[in-house]
Amino acid sequence: MPYSSIAGKSWIGSKIAAAGTVRRILDVGVGVGRYSSLFRERHPDAEWVGVEIWAPYVEQFGLAQKYDQLIISDVRWVDLARLGLFDVCFCGDVLEHMSASDAQQLVERLLPRCRLLFISIPLGFCPQGSVFDNPFERHVVEDYSDERIRDYFPAVVDGAVETRGAWTIGTYALSGDAETIAALHALRVDDRSEPPDAHAGQS
Numbered sequence: 764m765p766y767s768s769i770a771g772k773s774w775i776g777s778k779i780a781a782a783g784t785v786r787r788i789l790d791v792g793v794g795v796g797r798y799s800s801l802f803r804e805r806h807p808d809a810e811w812v813g814v815e816i817w818a819p820y821v822e823q824f825g826l827a828q829k830y831d832q833l834i835i836s837d838v839r840w841v842d843l844a845r846l847g848l849f850d851v852c853f854c855g856d857v858l859e860h861m862s863a864s865d866a867q868q869l870v871e872r873l874l875p876r877c878r879l880l881f882i883s884i885p886l887g888f889c890p891q892g893s894v895f896d897n898p899f900e901r902h903v904v905e906d907y908s909d910e911r912i913r914d915y916f917p918a919v920v921d922g923a924v925e926t927r928g929a930w931t932i933g934t935y936a937l938s939g940d941a942e943t944i945a946a947l948h949a950l951r952v953d954d955r956s957e958p959p960d961a962h963a964g965q966s
Contacts, residue, residue: 772797772801775883776801777950779802779805781879781938781950782850782851782878783850783878783942784850785850786809787810788850788851789849789852789853789876790811790814790852790855791814791853791855792816792855792856793814793820793829793830794820794856796825799813799829800829810832811831811832813829814838816835816838821835838869839868843872849876850878850879851879852876852877852880853883854880854882855881857884858870858907863915870882870937878943879940879947880938881934881935881937882912882916882937883932884907884912885930886907886924887906887907887931909922912935916937920948921935921936921950922935922936
């Protein structure tokens, strides 16, 4: 649905640094524009480009104020090469709305266009029909698992699974760029090396 779960968003925020200086951001399937709302202030000089399949969301959620450029189209038919290169790409709550083979092809097309790709997807049995009269909100694949995601998308470098309410969300960082991959590994080591009580007593 257009209101993506907040699960995994803090994890994403902690990993964006792996992309280095962020000048251009691509948001695929923007919905209500949650990623822009969460991260635009952190990257005020970045250009935000959004792709949204359902035109009514533009007015309903004020998307024109959240993105520098909006493309109303099914991302599968967008000529990504014409959009240029991006530092970060968000693909949140998108892949479950298409066949697994289409999802794999989309990720393969996105990876060369960005240094760091984040995908967020519901895990477990998650059926969903139309929402707000939008037929594209229907889940085509209803039973992704963490293991299945890592098998289908070998470019996954790191990931996290978080449950919020009735939803379990898998969030993953993917990259084909050697420097970005190294930075992601370094961030993961830093996460593990920090003592559990490192922030104890801090306000």
